[in-house]
Amino acid sequence: MAKVAKSLNEIKSFPKQTRIALRNCGLIDPSNIDEYIARDGYFALGDILKNKSPKDVVNEIKESGLRGRGGGGFPTGLKWELTAKEKSDRKYIICNADEGDPGAFMDRSILEGDPHSVLEAMAIAGYAIGANQGYVYVRIEYPRAIKRLKAAIKQAREYELLGENIFGSGFSFNIDLRLGAGAFVCGEETALIASIEGERGMSRNKPPYPAQKGLWGYPTCINNVETLANVSAIFNMGAKEFAKIGTENSKGTKVFALAGNINNIGLIEVPMGTTLREIVYDIGDGIDGGKAFKAVQTGGPSGGVITEEHLDTPIDYESLKEIGSMMGSGGMIILDEDDDMVKISKFYLDFTQDESCGKCTPCRIGTKRLYETLEKLIDMNGTPEDLEMLEYLAKSVQKTSLCGLGQSAPNPVLSTLKYFRDEYEAYANRTKRTAYFIEEDVCIGCTKCAQVCPVDCIEGEVKKPHVIDPEECIACGACYDVCPVDAILKP
Amino acid sequence: MKSLEELKKIKDKTKKKTNTEKDTSLTRILVGMSTCGISAGAKPVFDEFNTLIKDKELKDISVTSVGCLGECSIEPMVEVYQNDKRYTYCEVNKEKAQKIFDEHIVNGNVVEDYLIGQYRK
Numbered sequence: 001m002a003k004v005a006k007s008l009n010e011i012k013s014f015p016k017q018t019r020i021a022l023r024n025c026g027l028i029d030p031s032n033i034d035e036y037i038a039r040d041g042y043f044a045l046g047d048i049l050k051n052k053s054p055k056d057v058v059n060e061i062k063e064s065g066l067r068g069r070g071g072g073g074f075p076t077g078l079k080w081e082l083t084a085k086e087k088s089d090r091k092y093i094i095c096n097a098d099e100g101d102p103g104a105f106m107d108r109s110i111l112e113g114d115p116h117s118v119l120e121a122m123a124i125a126g127y128a129i130g131a132n133q134g135y136v137y138v139r140i141e142y143p144r145a146i147k148r149l150k151a152a153i154k155q156a157r158e159y160e161l162l163g164e165n166i167f168g169s170g171f172s173f174n175i176d177l178r179l180g181a182g183a184f185v186c187g188e189e190t191a192l193i194a195s196i197e198g199e200r201g202m203s204r205n206k207p208p209y210p211a212q213k214g215l216w217g218y219p220t221c222i223n224n225v226e227t228l229a230n231v232s233a234i235f236n237m238g239a240k241e242f243a244k245i246g247t248e249n250s251k252g253t254k255v256f257a258l259a260g261n262i263n264n265i266g267l268i269e270v271p272m273g274t275t276l277r278e279i280v281y282d283i284g285d286g287i288d289g290g291k292a293f294k295a296v297q298t299g300g301p302s303g304g305v306i307t308e309e310h311l312d313t314p315i316d317y318e319s320l321k322e323i324g325s326m327m328g329s330g331g332m333i334i335l336d337e338d339d340d341m342v343k344i345s346k347f348y349l350d351f352t353q354d355e356s357c358g359k360c361t362p363c364r365i366g367t368k369r370l371y372e373t374l375e376k377l378i379d380m381n382g383t384p385e386d387l388e389m390l391e392y393l394a395k396s397v398q399k400t401s402l403c404g405l406g407q408s409a410p411n412p413v414l415s416t417l418k419y420f421r422d423e424y425e426a427y428a429n430r431t432k433r434t435a436y437f438i439e440e441d442v443c444i445g446c447t448k449c450a451q452v453c454p455v456d457c458i459e460g461e462v463k464k465p466h467v468i469d470p471e472e473c474i475a476c477g478a479c480y481d482v483c484p485v486d487a488i489l490k491p
Numbered sequence: 492m493k494s495l496e497e498l499k500k501i502k503d504k505t506k507k508k509t510n511t512e513k514d515t516s517l518t519r520i521l522v523g524m525s526t527c528g529i530s531a532g533a534k535p536v537f538d539e540f541n542t543l544i545k546d547k548e549l550k551d552i553s554v555t556s557v558g559c560l561g562e563c564s565i566e567p568m569v570e571v572y573q574n575d576k577r578y579t580y581c582e583v584n585k586e587k588a589q590k591i592f593d594e595h596i597v598n599g600n601v602v603e604d605y606l607i608g609q610y611r612k
């Protein structure tokens with residue numbers, strides 16, 4: 001027998017991963033600041049406050065090539081520079097820990113496993129842009145993350161790593177938490193700001209951008225949890241070293257939450273440029289139950305599907321956009337041959353129409369109509385005209401919505417339409433089979449299927465072809481599993 | 492914190508207690524206790540190790556709750572660090588924790604059946 005792997009770093013997929021944002025997760029006690037310090041925590045902040053100007057800090061982040069991990073991929077150094085440039089006696093830095101994408105838990109893991117990496121980065125960002133106050137906006141549905149953040153802030157204050165005159169540099173910085181109720185739209189930066197201000201979480205027009213007029217009208221820099229978790233690591237390893245990881249325009253690593261029908265469900269961190277095939281087959285160890293791969297859904301309700309033909313695409317912001325999906329914040333759902341793409345679309349539209357803040361008409365009414373059209377198709381009440389309308393409406397909502405929620409809500413529909421149009425047509429033309437079906441010329445009449453069918457809807461004589469009554473079939477799949485000659489087709 | 496020297500002192504002091512330093516006589520038991528680990532049942536495992544250590548009055552051994560290592564589907568995960576050796580145990584429950592404690596921690600015999608190699612290639 002081969003030697004069994006003793007530890008995590010001995011398993012086959014381990015060398016494919018590079019842990020920067022997750023460097024401390026699972027290795028240190030998040031409730032003990034000393035353990036973070038033992039792994040070089042707060043040394044970057046100390047060195048910066050002692051030896052570097054705010055401009056140096058901005059330039060190093062620019063040089064690292066770090067881009068926003070919250071979905072948009074905006075260059076972080078540029079965002080800091082834009083906020084630094086604004087003249088104002090008050091500025092803010094906000095950490096976006098809303099993480100509303102269903103199925104994603106990258107940010108939660110960082111906050112629970114290594115909260116100080118985020119706090120240190122916020123202080124560094126504060127110094128770079130000239131802010132003395134930071135807020136972490138975190139959803140109340142993350143009680144453990146909130147608890148650990150609170151404890152971490154308290155310890156950092158006790159050590160005077162937050163507060164007045166940090167490292168005797170004259171720089172003062174404080175961080176407080178702001179709790180959100182868990183609305184998807186509150187992850188959008190202008191809605192998030194409105195929520196902190198005590199208003200309803202609704203998006204606002206841009207411009208002005210938060211960098212110019214953000215929280216309470218002051219220049220504000222908003223960064224995602226994972227983006228921030230990279231910051232002190234960049235200073236510790238050097239911007240040049242960091243920039244060696246990844247592709248031409250996407251540097252460093254990305255954390256993904258692997259979910260759906262894949263053997264190794266979990267959290268991974270891979271260098272940009274890793275292919276989807278490596279993620280699905282090497283790290284994820286392929287599809288559960290030996291089924292055929294169908295697609296990967298990335299970017300959650302704002303993203304789209306990636307099919308077999310694009311599995312060798314290297315992960316980076318631009319290449320994923322080119323094939324009609326997006327990096328998103330890092331949710332990755334693996335779909336297999338049995339997944340119905342029209343139903344997947346409906347799932348996401350159900351989510352977005354519910355989460356729409358209702359401020360603008362295209363999104364408020366458009367997403368609802370998109371959802372209803374999908375429902376109509378799935379209920380076999382649709383027509384080819386409905387399909388045309390679906391596509392037209394999806395494009396209109398995309399073009400005319402006020403904020404990113406509405407603008408991206410039709411993506412799951414449009415991308416599945418692009419790659420799996422036949423599935424939509426089967427519904428629209430009402431040729432979609434909803435029941436299992438026996439191929440007459442393959443069936444040997446062994447009667448096995450009839451014996452297991454829980455609703456007794458399979459008829460046939462011994463050694464003669466059997467038939468399933470499609471009206472009665474509940475699509476349980478029991479017959480499919482027992483047929484010795486694979487005569488039964490799935491719906 | 493006024494200086495980097497002060498920070499370094501904390502680092503050096505803590506290094507001895509963490510796995511950042513290899514040649515230490517300390518055995519560290521790490522239990523993954525993020526939301527994923529706890530919902531998979533990590534809390535009773537964590538408590539069990541603490542009780543066992545107290546009962547046996549063992550020294551040079553620590554139990555620490557840590558964040559998630561990413562392998563959410565085979566949690567609760569327990570890692571044992573001894574010098575430069577690292578062992579990852581998966582799907583640990585109270586009974587398995589007792590066995591790991593008796594056989595590995597006390598007697599020095601690694602419990603192969605629960606090692607990550609049984610769960611991951």
Ligand SMILES: Cc1cc2nc3c(=O)[nH]c(=O)nc-3n(C[C@H](O)[C@H](O)[C@H](O)COP(=O)(O)O)c2cc1C
Nearest residue numbers: 068069070096099100187188189223224227404405
């Ligand atoms: C509907 C919607 C939801 C969003 N949700 C999040 C979120 O949960 N977390 C996040 O960091 N960014 C989210 N964003 C992106 C933010 O608006 C913003 O771009 C990001 O926080 C900027 O940080 P980054 O540059 O570090 O990525 C969302 C955007 C939209 C349009």
Ligand code: SF4
Nearest residue numbers: 358359360363403406
């Ligand atoms: S697009 Fe949707 S979420 Fe955004 S402002 Fe309009 S209604 Fe609100």
Ligand code: SF4
Nearest residue numbers: 453473474476477479
């Ligand atoms: S799928 Fe289930 S209900 Fe349908 S025919 Fe087969 S066994 Fe009967």
Ligand code: SF4
Nearest residue numbers: 443444446447449483
């Ligand atoms: S199990 Fe297959 S071969 Fe046997 S009767 Fe049913 S369909 Fe025909």
